[in-house]
Amino acid sequence: MSVDTAPRLTREPGTAAPVRIVHLGIGAFARAHQAWLTALADTAGEWGIAAFTGRSTTVADELAPQGGLYTLITRGADGDRAEIVDSIVAVYPGSDIEAWTALVSAPTTALLTLTITEAGYRLGADGALDTTDPAVRADLEGFGTDRAPETAPGRLVHGLAARRASGAGPMAIVSCDNLPGNGELVRAMLADFAAAVDPGLADWIAENVSSVSTSIDRITPRTTAEDIETVAKLTGFRDASPVVTEPFFDWVLSGDFPAGRPAWEAAGARFVTDIEPFEARKLWLLNGAHTLLASAGRLRGHETVAEALADPVCREWVEAFWDEAARHLTAPELELPRYRAQLIERFENPRIRHNLAQIALDNVTKIRLRILPVLRAERAAGRTGEAAARAIAAWATLEAAAQPGREITEILADLDPQLVDEAVLRARITGLIAELLAR
């Protein structure tokens, strides 16, 4: 059936689970991962999700007429499988502060989950809330007035203040963004914001809000118009907002859930006491390789991860980066040879079109968190960290082209002043830039 003639996907009345989870930043990934796992785990229909967009209202406009239903296409190398996911039961634009406040402060709400992108946390290089950010300042100054908060920290603290006032009790916040120690970062972000507006509220949050850390993994590119056609053919429905993802998924969580949670382990999630090695494995090997390819692959004329990995030069650079990272990922439960083999298979999936330009967004933050730690660990061990340095050199080469007139040393200093201050390192990176330009 073509999308022009297919009936729209809509929810049957009376089939929505009660809201017990509020999600901020509904996009493609949350629907490929935690909303899908919630639907699988929640066989009794007790854990409905109320989803809010972060900035744009697009997903709310698309999903609300469908009662929150959407199609998830699992795209393997050999074909597509479509399923309709029903765990999202209400969708709102992020600007709907009335709905947000009512839902976060409801005693029935047990969890807040987040996919607001790395930039959405509004943290500075030191991991604390960036109070020099004009949007953060505006939310701090407007707190407690009629002005609606606009940043994620502002909205979260506003909602938690209402929860404290309503006496709804403790809850958990689960960050599902690709940041190391994402639970700790949420805790710091909330503590910094609340302390600046109401120290009593900061104490209440510290005692009543559990920040759960997670490592989240499922490659989910942006949906295309062609995907909407594919869904109509597979299901017979017109879905304005389907999501396409890969077969692989992984979710590791660590923390407390004072008001309960879905039995996510029944759907494949793992609960651990020490999440740090799992986070480092995923962020350095998967996201680090993505970040490397986002610069090096584009420099060599490639558009997608699969195209770049098919280039033996890029493949060698990725493997060399993994060798460096692997020396600092020593916990046996990480099963690195297996994880690396899976990564190659996932990156090579020719039917997942993961654009390097999309992955390159907010590159500076990503390099700081995924490449620099490997470079520092290698140098601390007395080695050069050549492969990590090459990823930085590739990024700096593209930046120099995009910012004519700026010296390479200025560009590197924006990333990390140490890259310029240490003469040996600076010379190595500039040497690698010359090598990349010569190719």
Ligand SMILES: NC(=O)c1ccc[n+]([C@@H]2O[C@H](COP(=O)([O-])OP(=O)(O)OC[C@H]3O[C@@H](n4cnc5c(N)ncnc54)[C@H](O)[C@@H]3O)[C@@H](O)[C@H]2O)c1
């Ligand atoms: N796509 C993936 O493969 C994948 C996998 C693992 C983790 N993640 C995490 O999920 C995040 C979102 O990915 P996605 O694929 O859903 O992207 P998306 O573009 O589909 O959705 C992003 C959501 O974040 C919101 N947002 C963007 N900037 C914001 C800001 N400054 N403040 C508040 N909200 C903001 C958007 O409005 C939207 O609701 C990633 O940044 C990453 O941290 C993604």
Ligand SMILES: O=P(O)(O)OC[C@@H](O)[C@@H](O)[C@H](O)[C@H](O)CO
């Ligand atoms: O937007 P980011 O960099 O956090 O990540 C881009 C991709 O590396 C990322 O979305 C991966 O596909 C994902 O982390 C896989 O689990």
